[in-house]
Amino acid sequence: MTEERAEHRAVISGVGQSEIGRQVDRSGLQLTLDAILAAVADAGLTLDDVDGLAMFPGGGVANLPGYANGNLYEVHDALGVTTTWRQGQVEGMSLPFYGAAMAVATGQARHVVVWRTVKEGSAARGAGGRPAYGSTKPAAEGPNAWLLPVGMLSPVVQVAPYAMRYLHDFGATREQLGWIPVTQRAHAALNPDAVYRDPLTIDDYLAARMISTPMCLYDCDVPADGATAIVVSAADTTADLRAPVRIECMAGVVDQRPAWDQWQDFSRVGHATAAAMWARTDLRPADVDVAQLYDGFTIEVVWWLEAMGFCGVGEAAAFVEGGTRIALDGELPLNTWGGQLSGGRLHAAFGHTAEAVRQLRGEAGDRQVAGCEVAAVTNVGVLEAGAALLTRF
Amino acid sequence: MTVPGIPPAVTEETAPFWDAAREGRVVVERCTACGAHGFPPRGICRSCRGREMEWVEVTGPGVVYSYTVNHQRWLPDLEVPYTVALVDLPAHPGVRIAGRLHGEPVIGGEVDFGVEEGPGGFAVPSFRAR
Ligand SMILES: [Zn+2]
Numbered sequence: 001m002t003e004e005r006a007e008h009r010a011v012i013s014g015v016g017q018s019e020i021g022r023q024v025d026r027s028g029l030q031l032t033l034d035a036i037l038a039a040v041a042d043a044g045l046t047l048d049d050v051d052g053l054a055m056f057p058g059g060g061v062a063n064l065p066g067y068a069n070g071n072l073y074e075v076h077d078a079l080g081v082t083t084t085w086r087q088g089q090v091e092g093m094s095l096p097f098y099g100a101a102m103a104v105a106t107g108q109a110r111h112v113v114v115w116r117t118v119k120e121g122s123a124a125r126g127a128g129g130r131p132a133y134g135s136t137k138p139a140a141e142g143p144n145a146w147l148l149p150v151g152m153l154s155p156v157v158q159v160a161p162y163a164m165r166y167l168h169d170f171g172a173t174r175e176q177l178g179w180i181p182v183t184q185r186a187h188a189a190l191n192p193d194a195v196y197r198d199p200l201t202i203d204d205y206l207a208a209r210m211i212s213t214p215m216c217l218y219d220c221d222v223p224a225d226g227a228t229a230i231v232v233s234a235a236d237t238t239a240d241l242r243a244p245v246r247i248e249c250m251a252g253v254v255d256q257r258p259a260w261d262q263w264q265d266f267s268r269v270g271h272a273t274a275a276a277m278w279a280r281t282d283l284r285p286a287d288v289d290v291a292q293l294y295d296g297f298t299i300e301v302v303w304w305l306e307a308m309g310f311c312g313v314g315e316a317a318a319f320v321e322g323g324t325r326i327a328l329d330g331e332l333p334l335n336t337w338g339g340q341l342s343g344g345r346l347h348a349a350f351g352h353t354a355e356a357v358r359q360l361r362g363e364a365g366d367r368q369v370a371g372c373e374v375a376a377v378t379n380v381g382v383l384e385a386g387a388a389l390l391t392r393f
Numbered sequence: 394m395t396v397p398g399i400p401p402a403v404t405e406e407t408a409p410f411w412d413a414a415r416e417g418r419v420v421v422e423r424c425t426a427c428g429a430h431g432f433p434p435r436g437i438c439r440s441c442r443g444r445e446m447e448w449v450e451v452t453g454p455g456v457v458y459s460y461t462v463n464h465q466r467w468l469p470d471l472e473v474p475y476t477v478a479l480v481d482l483p484a485h486p487g488v489r490i491a492g493r494l495h496g497e498p499v500i501g502g503e504v505d506f507g508v509e510e511g512p513g514g515f516a517v518p519s520f521r522a523r
Contacts, residue, residue, distance in 0.1 A: 122518075132467035134399050139513075146433055149511045150492045151477050152516060153399070153467040158463035161479050163395035168459070168500050214460040261479055261491045 009286045010101035012045025012390065015354040020193050020344050021227035022121045028069030028227070030327070032117045033078060035227035041230040042367030044242030045111055050231075051084045052112030054102050056096065056348050058088025063134050066123025066223070074117075085109040094252030094388035095379050096350050100232035101247055103312055112232045114218070116350040119281070121195075122221035130154065130223060134195025143259040155296065156220055158260035160212040163299040165266055167214055172302075172317035176212055178205035180298045181218040183323040190328075190367035194314040195222050195344040219298040222242035224344030228354050238393070243361045248283060248374070251276035251387035258383045268313070270378065271299075273385040283389055287311040289372040290330050290359045291355070292352035294379050295339040304378045309385065332368045348385065349379035360392045397470040400513025406434045409448055414508045414516040421488050422446040428486040439487075451488070454503040455480035455520060460494055480504055480520055496522030 016038025018031040019022070040047055055072050085108040087099050099103035100112035109332040110331065124130045132153040134140050140148035152158050160278055162239040166172060182202055188194035208216040222278050238244050252271040256263050263269070278284075285308060302316040310332055326334035337343045337355040344351065358364045364372075372392070380384040403411055407523035409432075413420040422431040422461055424438035425445040431437075460478035504510060504520040511517030 003471060129466065132399065135468065137399075138404035140399045141402045143433070144399075145407060146491055147517060148399040149401050149513075151463060151471075151475055152397065152491055153463075153471070154465070156465070157461055157463050157467075157477060159464075161459035161477070164461055165459035165500060210462075210464045215461075262489060 005249065006098055006105040007101050007247040007250050008304040009105035009235050010247055011233050011235050011238060011241070011393065012043065012097055012230060012247065012357055013241045014039040014231035015357045016042050016229045017193065017354060018227040019175045020195065020223060020224060020346070022195055022222070023125055023366070024376050026118050027076070028117045029074065029215060031225065031227040032070055032075055032115055035117070036075070036079065036113055037114055039113060039231050043111070043233065044240065045231065047079055047081055047383040049111045050081050050113055051191065052083070052086065052100065053083055054087035054089060054112060054114040055102055056089040056093050056114070056116045058090055062291070063136060064120065064123070065127060065131055066119035066121070066138055069119055070302035072358030080219060081167050083109070085090065085112065091384070093348065093384060095250060095388055096230055096246070096348060097232045097375065098252060098386060099346070101250070104232055105232040110234050110237060111228055114232065115227060115229040116348050117223050117227035118347055120345060120385070124223040146261055152260070152342035155260070156215055157212045159297055160215050162263065162266040163297070164214050166299060166302065169267070169318065170201035172279040175202060175206060176317035176321045177298050177302060178202050178218070179320045180301050180324040180326070181205060184295070184335045184339045185342045187328060187336050187367055188342035190365070191337045191343060194338040194342055195224050196342045200240035204314040212250060215297060215299070218341065221340035222342065224346065226346055228346050228350035230350065230353055232252060244393045245357050245360050246391045246393050248278050248389040248391045249280035251280060252384070252386040254383070254385055256382055260383070263382055269303040269383060270387065273308065273387045274307040277387040277389070281389060283374060285337045288332065288374050288376045288389070290356065290369050291309050291334050292356045293335060293376070294349055294352060294381065295341050296345070298341070300381055301334070303381055308376060308378065326390055328367060328369055336364065336367050336369060349377055352377050356390050359376065360390055396510050396512050398512030400511070400515050406436050410434055411515060413448070414518070417434045417508055417516070419428060419506055419508065420448045421451055421485055421489070423449045430491045432488045432490060448485050451482055451506060452484050453506045453508055454523060455482050457494070457500055457502045457504060458489060459500055460498040462498070467494045474507055478504070478520055490518050492518030492520050494522065498522065
């Protein structure tokens with residue numbers, strides 16, 4: 001591809017994370033600062049180099065206890081930086097590094113830090129279980145007005161009918177799809193920062209309590225406490241960077257009705273985004289060495305496997321069955337950090353991006369995939385969607 | 394007894410829906426220019442972008458697009474399990490409404506339409522398997 005792409009004017013230069021766990025007894029601000037300082041040092045930069053800040057979500061979103069933490073201005077002030085670009089993101093993020101890449105590609109900033117901090121683990125514990133979505137507000141607003149009052153009180157309940165329809169239409173079974181959380185747990189066992197590292201078997205999966213049919217406990221990501229920060233730098237600063245990673249291509253398309261109850265075709269989730277991404281690169285699915293696919297729920301991995309062309313529509317269950325293809329030594333190592341299902345719900349593909357960067361640098365420790373040169377990262381799928389390939393610099 | 398849950402925030406666009414539901418009717422928008430139906434109500438036609446919308450009462454049957462049986466107590470006092478379905482209305486193309494389903498849930502199965510008591514004194518959509 002000789003045509004210049006905007007994303008080629010940006011690199012991911014640093015990733016950093018706070019302590020991650022089911023419950024970390026420190027404030028969201030402290031976790032945020034830990035992650036930012038680690039990411040900036042990881043990039044080979046200092047805070048004096050940083051001139052852009054972005055966070056997801058911005059301060060205005062609080063549908064779930066522990067979901068939103070802090071305020072961009074508070075972090076800005078704490079860090080004592082001067083910025084030329086800022087973004088508090090809610091709708092339209094696509095991928096963690098999407099907006100930041102646009103900012104550095106257009107010269108609005110040179111080094112942008114973007115972060116996501118969750119305290120949902122502590123909040124869930126405080127509520128005596130995973131609380132209802134929207135329970136921080138007295139009434140259900142916007143699209144939630146049609147969901148929460150009829151008992152669709154969590155994203156689990158909202159996505160479950162589409163998982164049910166997937167099993168129905170394609171003859172897939174829970175036992176087949178269970179290989180996704182089971183295999184990811186094996187990866188988490190090699191990640192010292194993962195929330196759950198004990199072995200998980202298919203029998204454990206099938207015996208787990210049902211949350212909302214057909215989705216059981218292990219089909220849902222793990223509410224966690226922790227912060228992830230990512231530094232995005234202008235590509236012409238690479239001489240100053242320790243270990244940058246290229247953004248080969250990225251895209252984010254919302255083509256279906258962006259409301260949990262109104263998707264027209266559950267079998268096409270992510271397809272428009274993936275097609276737009278593949279149109280921006282000469283690489284093909286077979287070139288991908290690791291796949292960090294968004295896994296708020298098992299079924300989202302299924303959709304992304306198919307949308308990205310790693311297998312055909314309706315074929316994901318057979319693709320993952322037995323776990324060999326998606327294991328660390330398989331043809332498509334999947335969510336090598338454990339994903340959100342075992343690594344923790346760091347949310348919005350921040351954990352996935354951090355892992356992709358570490359794999360491409362050869363810094364993934366015991367879970368390192370040999371010869372990793374191309375990593376796929378995807379985010380959500382319908383309401384918001386993003387897909388990218390990151391490559392070794 | 395009050396139904397545990399989170400009531401809807403009522404807006405200029407949605408007040409007629411909730412008012413009708415209290416009278417036992419489920420209404421959706423219809424475009425006076427092209428006849429397309431719309432839900433949720435937004436005051437604009439998603440097909441022709443016309444701004445003149447009128448309310449029509451839905452007629453059944455509905456067809457279950459899919460469903461889930463929720464077992465998790467997301468709120469204190471929430472009685473579980475219960476079934477929630479996404480129901481398409483063939484007589485109103487493009488309209489799908491979520492609600493609790495009573496009776497045996499079957500993808501593609503026909504359901505009758507109605508309302509039931511919801512949180513905050515609201516009446517909310519409700520389905521019964523045929
Ligand atoms: Zn119209």
